[in-house]
Amino acid sequence: MAQSGIKVAAExxxxxxxxxxxxxFRFILFKISDDGKEIVVDETGKEDDWDVFREKLISSKSxxxxxxEGVGARYAVYDFHHTSGExxxxxxxxxxSWIPDDAGVFVKMTYAGSKEALKMALPGLAADIQxxxxxDLEYEGSVRPKVFKRL
Structure with missing residues (x-):
């Protein structure tokens, strides 16, 4: 359970x-439910297109x-594919964690305080990016999104 008391739904x-x-899927978007009690799946996508994924994050509402309803925040898991040096x-x-600067204080606090619960429920993540x-969601050249520069 998160410090905020928000639980992660089994879905x-x-x-x-x-x-x-x-x-x-290529990605999963998660949101905090409208009643504020749990993190739920908002949407899944098979599109192999970073721009589609990026637009879904940017246009989210909370x-x-x-x-x-206002500027939204989301958590997402993105299955990033890249080619190693070999x-x-x-x-x-x-x-x-997409928590835009222009989101309201309540939204920012709720998402920031609940992220750890989701992170603990999803073992094997290669990165944890804010x-x-x-x-922050732009591609760096054509190689990889800036947010995944640590992969």
């Missing part, structure tokens, strides 16, 4: 296992304490 672990073992294609799922500006 999150199931979707992650399908991404890792069955390669059913609700504040009063239920008003020419071997490697697949490494990484956790990405992005807060759209520039």
């Amino acid at each position: 999150c672990v199931t979707a992650y296992e399908e991404l890792k073992s069955k390669k059913a 609700k504040d304490k009063r239920g008003k 020419g071997i294609v490697q697949e490494k799922p990484g956790l990405l 992005a807060s500006a759209t520039e």
